[in-house]
Amino acid sequence: PTRLSNDAITGGTIVDTYPVGATVVNADGGVVDTLNHTITWTLVAPLPFTCYNDPNSCSLFRREITLNYPAGTFTTADHPVNNVVANLQYANNPPGTLNASATINFAAPNPVVGLSKTGPATIINGQNLDWVMTASNSGNVAAPNATLVDTLPTSGVTNLTLWRFD
Numbered sequence: 001p002t003r004l005s006n007d008a009i010t011g012g013t014i015v016d017t018y019p020v021g022a023t024v025v026n027a028d029g030g031v032v033d034t035l036n037h038t039i040t041w042t043l044v045a046p047l048p049f050t051c052y053n054d055p056n057s058c059s060l061f062r063r064e065i066t067l068n069y070p071a072g073t074f075t076t077a078d079h080p081v082n083n084v085v086a087n088l089q090y091a092n093n094p095p096g097t098l099n100a101s102a103t104i105n106f107a108a109p110n111p112v113v114g115l116s117k118t119g120p121a122t123i124i125n126g127q128n129l130d131w132v133m134t135a136s137n138s139g140n141v142a143a144p145n146a147t148l149v150d151t152l153p154t155s156g157v158t159n160l161t162l163w164r165f166d
Contacts, residue, residue, distance in 0.1 A: 010045045012088035012095070014061060019080030019104070021073040026066040034054055039065060043088070061086075069106070076108050111138035 016039045018024065024032050030039035047060040067082075074080065086098040119131035133150060136142050150162065 006047070007090040009047055009060070009094045010089050010091050012043045013042045014043065014063075014084060014085060014086045016063075016082065016084045017041070018065075018066060018067055018082050020072055022067040022080070024067050025068050028063040030063060030065070037114070054058070069104070070158065074106050076106050078106060079116075080104050107140055108129065109141040110139045111137055111141050111143035111146075113137050113143050117150070
């Protein structure tokens with residue numbers, strides 16, 4: 001809020017407390033305190049009123065932070081909470097406090113590997129035959145040790161050419 005009743009915000013601080021174990025990648029101009037796991041911004045009047053590509057999404061303060069949750073630090077049983085507190089000063093009223101939070105849920109690593117092979121069911125003797133094999137991973141982690149093995153016919157095939165597309 002820009003006002004308490006008809007009273008303008010004259011300053012304050014916004015403190016985001018991020019979960020222990022997370023690391024700050026981008027603090028969007030805030031001061032990072034790694035000991036207390038906080039990012040702090042100081043508000044100074046006059047506060048700019050900005051619309052972010054949408055007239056229905058206007059605000060006095062918007063920051064986008066990026067946190068990293070290192071592998072092995074959290075499990076799917078963990079649900080850390082990220083908290084933010086705005087301590088605001090008003091021109092003619094006592095200070096006010098606003099609070100918000102967001103809970104983080106972790107998904108289990110899950111590669112979802114798929115494979116398809118397509119080609120004509122029938123060809124005439126002497127024609128070329130093209131098979132297309134496609135491997136995919138629609139999971140939330142890489143599948144670095146996946147191996148594709150295609151057993152080719154051993155008789156009746158001549159002029160065999162293999163292609164690889166990355």
